[in-house]
Amino acid sequence: MxxxxxxxxxxxxxxxxxxxxxxxxxxxxxxxxxxxxxxxxxxxxxxxxxxxxxxxxxxxxxxxxxxxxxxxxxxxxxxxxxxxxxxxxxxxxxxxxxxxxxxxxxxxxxxxxxxxxxxxxxxxxxxxxxxxxxxxxxxxxxxxxxxxxxxxxxxxxxxxxxxxxxxxxxxxxxxxxxxxxxxxxxxxxxxxxxxxxxxxxxxxxxxxxxxxxxxxxxxxxxxxxxxxxxxxxxxxxxxxxxxxxxxxxxxxxxxxxxxxxxxxxxxxxxxxxxxxxxxxxxxxxxxxxxxxxxxxxFKTPSLDMSLNGFVCTQLERIKSNGEEARSVNKIHSELNLPFLSQCEHHLLPFHGVVHVGYFCAEGVTPVGVQLLQSVINFFGFRLQVQERLTRQIAETVAPCLGGDVVVVVEAKHTCMMSRGIEKLGSSTATMAVLGRFLTEAGARSSFLQTIPSADTSNSYR
Amino acid sequence: MxxxxxxxxxxxxxxxxxxxxxxxxxxxxxxxxxxxxxxxxxxxxxxxxxxxxxxxxxxxxxxxxxxxxxxxxxxxxxxxxxxxxxxxxxxxxxxxxxxxxxxxxxxxxxxxxxxxxxxxxxxxxxxxxxxxxxxxxxxxxxxxxxxxxxxxxxxxxxxxxxxxxxxxxxxxxxxxxxxxxxxxxxxxxxxxxxxxxxxxxxxxxxxxxxxxxxxxxxxxxxxxxxxxxxxxxxxxxxxxxxxxxxxxxxxxxxxxxxxxxxxxxxxxxxxxxxxxxxxxxxxxxxxxxxxxxxxxxFKTPSLDMSLNGFVCTQLERIKSNGEEARSVNKIHSELNLPFLSQCEHHLLPFHGVVHVGYFCAEGVTPVGVQLLQSVINFFGFRLQVQERLTRQIAETVAPCLGGDVVVVVEAKHTCMMSRGIEKLGSSTATMAVLGRFLTEAGARSSFLQTIPSADTSNSYR
Missing domain, CATH: 3.30.1130.10 (GTP cyclohydrolase I, C-terminal domain/NADPH-dependent 7-cyano-7-deazaguanine reductase, N-terminal domain)
Structure with missing residues (x-):
C-alpha cells in the first residue's frame, strides 16, 4: 500500500x-x-x-x-x-x-x-x-x-x-x-x-x-x-x-x-x-x-545512401528488353514493406508499412524487394518525420525505377497514442508522387487500389 | 474565418x-x-x-x-x-x-x-x-x-x-x-x-x-x-x-x-x-x-411501480401446472432488453441492454417480455446510477419470477466517453443475484453463457 x-x-x-x-x-x-x-x-x-x-x-x-x-x-x-x-x-x-x-x-x-x-x-x-x-x-x-x-x-x-x-x-x-x-x-x-x-x-x-x-x-x-x-x-x-x-x-x-x-x-x-x-x-x-x-x-548514419550501381543494372535490363520505361504501362506494386522509425519531435517510435508503385515492362524482373527494404531501413532508422521519410524513399528509389514512382507510408505514431492527444485509434498516411503518377490520376488510383486495407487497429499489418 | x-x-x-x-x-x-x-x-x-x-x-x-x-x-x-x-x-x-x-x-x-x-x-x-x-x-x-x-x-x-x-x-x-x-x-x-x-x-x-x-x-x-x-x-x-x-x-x-x-x-x-x-x-x-x-x-415518477397484480397471475400459472417454482430447474433468459437512463452524477445518458434470468417450469409460459420491458423503462427513465437500476429491476421482478432471479445490465456511459476520462471504448456491466442464483454458481454461469457477446463497440446491440 x-x-x-x-x-x-x-x-x-x-x-x-x-x-x-x-x-x-x-x-x-x-x-x-x-x-x-x-x-x-x-x-x-x-x-x-x-x-x-x-x-x-x-x-x-x-x-x-x-x-x-x-x-x-x-x-x-x-x-x-x-x-x-x-x-x-x-x-x-x-x-x-x-x-x-x-x-x-x-x-x-x-x-x-x-x-x-x-x-x-x-x-x-x-x-x-x-x-x-x-x-x-x-x-x-x-x-x-x-x-x-x-x-x-x-x-x-x-x-x-x-x-x-x-x-x-x-x-x-x-x-x-x-x-x-x-x-x-x-x-x-x-x-x-x-x-x-x-x-x-x-x-x-x-x-x-x-x-x-x-x-x-x-x-x-x-x-x-x-x-x-x-x-x-x-x-x-x-x-x-x-x-x-x-x-x-x-x-x-x-x-x-x-x-x-x-x-x-x-x-x-x-x-x-x-x-x-x-x-x-x-x-x-x-x-x-x-x-x-x-x-x-536511430543514430544518424554518417554516409548517404547511393543507388547508382542499382540504377545502371535496372536501366540496362529495361533497355535489353528493347523498351523505354516511359512506354511501359504495367504498374508494379511492392506492398506492406515494414518500417520502424523514431519521431524527432517526441523521441518516440512510429512504425507501419511502406507501399511502392512504379511502371515496369512486361517480362522485366521487378527490382528486388530487398533493395526497397534496405532503402526503407536506411531512412527509417534515424530521427525522422513521416513526410520526410516518404520523400526520401521516393527520391532514392526513383532513379532505378524509371522515374515514375509513388510511395505511400502508413503509420501509427506512439506520440499520438501514448501522450498528449491520446488518439489511440488514429493512424497516418503520407504520399509522394513522381513523374507519371503526378500527372495521371488514373495511374495513382490504380496503384492505390492494389493496397489491401488494414483490418486490425493495433498491429500494423 | x-x-x-x-x-x-x-x-x-x-x-x-x-x-x-x-x-x-x-x-x-x-x-x-x-x-x-x-x-x-x-x-x-x-x-x-x-x-x-x-x-x-x-x-x-x-x-x-x-x-x-x-x-x-x-x-x-x-x-x-x-x-x-x-x-x-x-x-x-x-x-x-x-x-x-x-x-x-x-x-x-x-x-x-x-x-x-x-x-x-x-x-x-x-x-x-x-x-x-x-x-x-x-x-x-x-x-x-x-x-x-x-x-x-x-x-x-x-x-x-x-x-x-x-x-x-x-x-x-x-x-x-x-x-x-x-x-x-x-x-x-x-x-x-x-x-x-x-x-x-x-x-x-x-x-x-x-x-x-x-x-x-x-x-x-x-x-x-x-x-x-x-x-x-x-x-x-x-x-x-x-x-x-x-x-x-x-x-x-x-x-x-x-x-x-x-x-x-x-x-x-x-x-x-x-x-x-x-x-x-x-x-x-x-x-x-x-x-x-x-x-x-427523466422526471422521477411520483408513484412507485407495483407488480402485485402480475405476481398473482404468474404464480397461479405455475401452481396450475402442479409444480413449485423452487423445484424447477430450467433457466429462462430474456436477453438484450434495451434501456435508456440518465446518469444522476453527470446528467448525461447511459444506455444499453438488460438481461434477466429466472427459473421456469417446463410447459409454463414465461412471463411476458412486455412486463420486463415496462419495469426497465419505469426505472430507467429517471436520474439513476447503473448499480441501483440493476437492483431495482431485480427486486421488482423477483416476486413474480419465483424469487430466483439474476439481472445483468450492460451499458455505455456518455459521461465516460465524452467528458473527463474520455474512455471511448469502455463499457460497464453490473449484476444482481437473488435466491438460487446467489448460492448456485453453476446456475449463474449457465445463465451468463446464454448472453450473446457484443460485436460492435458503438451500438449497444
Missing part, C-alpha cells in the same frame, strides 16, 4: 484541465530543465545538431511528455475516490447481492498507457476492473479508470501495475473484493524489419477475488467476454520476454554500453531521477543501458 | 495538463456558479431533492463538464499551430510532390466529441484530416487533432464543424489545400425502448480540395479506406434529422414547453450564455425547449 502514501497529490489537476485557463509556465519546473539537458546529451549522442529547426523544441517536448507520463508519482488515490463514494442500498439482507450489498460491478476496456520500467518505452494497457460492493456504497464508475491511471502513469511492470491498482482500490473503496485484469502490449523489435506487439495478460485480486479458483472469477470473465474483450486468461506469471530488452545479450552485459557512453548513461539516470524514481531500484539499474541500446538504433 | 479571432486562447492549458501541478480553484469562476444555479433549477424541475447525497455535487460536476466541453471558445488556433510548423523540403522542383512541396498527408480516425447545438447532447465524431503541403513546411501531426478539437469543443452542427476546422487549418498552415471529413454519430431516442445512433458524414475542402470532383479527393478516400475507415462518402447536405429533436412536433411549437416552465427555460438560456454563446443565435433559439424536452423524459 506504499503506493497510496507516495508522492504529492493534485486533485485540482483534472479540474484545471477542464477549465482551460492556466497561466503557469511549465518551463520553470526544475525537473523539466533537468530532463531537457539530458535529452540534449542524448540527441548529440545520436549525431544530431540540437539547434536544427526540427529538434530545437524536442528536449522541452520530451521533458514535458516524460513528466506528464509519470504524473502518477504526484497523485494520491484517496483524493480521487473520496468525493465519489455514494450510498447505495443493496438487496434485502440475506436475499441476494446487488447495489451496495454485494453486486458485481465491472468496467471493461479502459485504454491506458504506461511506461516500461525496463526500457522507458510506453506500453499499451487495456484495463478491466471488477469489484463487489459492500458497506452500502458504490464508487463513481469513472474513478476506477482514474485510479488505474495514477499507477499507469509511472514506470511500471504489468504485474506490479495490476497489484498496485487492485490494492489501492481495495483500501479506498473497501469493497468485498476487487479484481484487476490487464491486457498489456509492448512494442518489440526482433530485427530491423520485424516488429510485433508482445502481449501479456496479468491479474490481481483481493477479498472475494483473493482465490483465483473462486466462482466469482468465472462470472467476471464471462462478463468481460460479453463486452467483446479478448478472452486470454492471465498467465500464471509474467512472460519472461515481456520487454525484449530484458532478454537481449546487452542485458547480460549491462555495463558495456554505459561504459562506452558514460555521459549518455548518466543523462538517462538523471531523467529517471527527475521523474521521481530511484535509479538504483533493482528493476531500474539496467534501464539506462537498455534505453541507450534502443535509442542508438 | 471568424473562428480564428473568437475567444481567448490558452496555449498553456495543455502544458499545464501534462505537468500536473495547478492550484487554481475552479469553483471561483463566475460562469461555473451560474451553470450550477441553473442545474439546480433543472434538478428541481425533475422532482429531485438537490440535497440528497447522490445529487449534492451534480450541479458542480455538470457545470465543470459543460465548461470543459466548450473550452474551444477560449482557445486560439494560431497558438496551437504556430510552434509546430516545420521546414521540410519537397521533391525536386517540377518533378513531383512530397514532403514540404505537395505531398498528401492524412491523419485518420481521430476520435472527438462535440456538443449538439440543437439539444446540448454530446455527439461523437470520427475526424479525418488531409492536407497537401506547400511553402516547404509541414505541421506536427498531432496539431491537426488539436485544432479539430478546438472547434469540436463548442456547440456545433456537423457541417459547420467541418467548415470551421478546414478554414482554420487553411489559414494557419497555408497549405495547397485542406480536406476535413467527419463521421458523426448522434444518440436518438425514437421511443422509450428504441435507441439508435443517427449517422452523418460531412466534408469540407479548400484549395486543391476546393472542387469536390477533383482527383485528389479520390486519393484521399482510398487512403482513408486503407486505414479501415468507413467508406460512407459525405452526403450532399446534412441530414434533416441529424438531431431528432429538430424534427419533432415540439420544434414546430418551440414555445410550449418554455412557456410551461419559464424558470427551467431561463436556466438553460443562462447555461448557454455561460458557455460563451449567444442564446439568440438562430440555431440556438429553440435549444432550451429541446433540451427541456429531453431532460424531462
Amino acid at each position: 506504499g503506493a497510496l502514501d507516495e508522492g504529492h497529490c493534485d486533485s485540482e489537476l483534472e479540474n484545471a484541465i477542464k477549465l482551460g485557463f492556466i497561466q503557469l509556465d511549465v518551463e520553470e519546473e526544475p525537473q523539466i530543465a533537468e530532463i531537457e539537458d539530458a535529452v540534449k546529451i542524448l540527441l548529440q549522442e545520436l549525431g544530431e545538431d540540437i539547434n536544427r529547426e526540427g529538434l530545437r523544441k524536442t528536449p522541452l517536448r520530451v521533458a514535458k511528455a516524460f513528466r506528464e507520463g509519470t504524473r502518477g508519482y504526484r497523485q494520491k488515490v484517496k483524493d480521487i475516490v473520496q468525493g465519489a463514494l455514494f450510498p447505495e442500498h443493496g438487496l434485502h439482507n440475506g436475499v441476494g447481492h446487488a447495489g451496495g450489498a454485494g453486486g458485481l460491478v465491472v468496467v471493461r476496456d479502459l485504454d491506458l498507457f504506461s511506461y516500461c520500467e525496463s526500457c522507458l518505452l510506453p506500453f499499451q494497457v487495456k484495463c478491466h476492473v471488477g469489484y463487489v460492493s459492500s458497506g452500502q456504497r458504490v464508487v463513481g464508475l469513472s474513478k476506477l479508470s482514474r485510479v488505474a491511471d495514477v499507477f499507469a502513469k509511472r514506470l511500471q511492470d504489468p504485474q506490479r501495475l495490476a497489484d498496485e491498482v487492485c490494492s489501492a482500490l481495495d483500501h479506498t473503496i473497501k469493497p468485498a473484493g476487487v479484481a484487476v485484469i490487464l491486457h498489456c502490449q509492448h512494442l518489440l523489435v526482433l530485427d530491423p524489419s520485424i516488429l510485433r506487439w508482445n502481449k501479456t495478460v496479468v491479474s490481481s485480486g483481493s477479498g472475494v477475488f483473493g482465490n483465483e479458483e473462486a466462482d466469482i472469477w468465472n462470472d467476471l470473465f464471462t462478463l468481460l467476454q460479453l463486452g467483446g474483450s479478448s478472452m486470454d486468461k492471465p498467465a500464471k506469471k509474467s512472460s519472461d520476454h515481456w520487454c525484449l530488452s530484458l532478454a537481449s545479450a546487452t542485458n547480460r552485459m549491462p555495463s558495456n554500453l554505459a561504459n562506452a557512453n558514460p555521459a549518455a548513461a548518466n543523462a538517462v539516470v538523471s531523467i529517471i531521477r527527475a521523474l521521481g524514481e530511484d535509479p538504483s531500484r533493482k528493476e531500474l539499474i539496467g534501464t539506462p543501458t537498455r534505453f541507450l541500446k534502443w535509442i542508438t538504433r | 471568424g473562428a480564428l479571432d473568437e475567444g481567448h486562447c490558452d496555449s498553456e492549458l495543455e502544458n499545464a495538463i501534462k505537468l500536473g501541478f495547478i492550484q487554481l480553484d475552479v469553483e471561483e469562476e463566475p460562469q461555473i456558479a451560474e451553470i450550477e444555479d441553473a442545474v439546480k433549477i433543472l434538478l428541481q424541475e425533475l422532482g429531485e431533492d438537490i440535497n440528497r447525497e447522490g445529487l449534492r455535487k451534480t450541479p458542480l460536476r455538470v457545470a465543470k463538464a459543460f465548461r470543459e466541453g466548450t473550452r474551444g471558445y477560449r482557445q486560439k488556433v494560431k497558438d496551437i499551430v504556430q510552434g509546430a510548423l516545420f521546414p521540410e523540403h519537397g521533391l525536386h522542383n517540377g518533378v513531383g510532390h512530397a514532403g514540404g512541396a505537395g505531398g498528401l498527408v492524412v491523419v485518420r480516425d481521430l476520435d472527438l466529441f462535440s456538443y449538439c447545438e440543437s439539444c446540448l447532447l454530446p455527439f461523437q465524431v470520427k475526424c479525418h484530416v488531409g492536407y497537401v503541403s506547400s511553402g516547404q513546411r509541414v505541421v506536427g501531426l498531432s496539431k491537426l487533432s488539436r485544432v479539430a478539437d478546438v472547434f469540436a469543443k463548442r456547440l456545433q452542427d456537423p457541417q459547420r464543424l467541418a467548415d470551421e476546422v478546414c478554414s482554420a487549418l487553411d489559414h494557419t498552415i497555408k497549405p495547397a489545400g485542406v480536406a476535413v471529413i467527419l463521421h458523426c454519430q448522434h444518440l436518438l431516442v425514437l421511443d422509450p425502448s428504441i435507441l439508435r445512433w443517427n449517422k452523418t458524414v460531412v466534408s469540407s475542402g479548400s484549395g486543391v480540395f476546393g472542387n469536390e470532383e477533383a482527383d485528389i479527393w479520390n486519393d484521399l478516400f482510398t487512403l482513408l479506406q486503407l486505414g479501415g475507415s468507413s467508406m460512407d462518402k459525405p452526403a450532399k447536405k446534412s441530414s434533416d434529422h441529424w438531431c431528432l429533436s429538430l424534427a419533432s412536433a415540439t420544434n414546430r411549437m418551440p414555445s410550449n414547453l418554455a412557456n410551461a416552465n419559464p424558470a427551467a427555460a431561463n436556466a438553460v438560456v443562462s447555461i448557454i450564455r455561460a458557455l460563451g454563446e449567444d442564446p439568440s443565435r438562430k440555431e440556438l433559439i429553440g435549444t432550451p425547449t429541446r433540451f427541456l424536452k429531453w431532460i424531462t423524459r
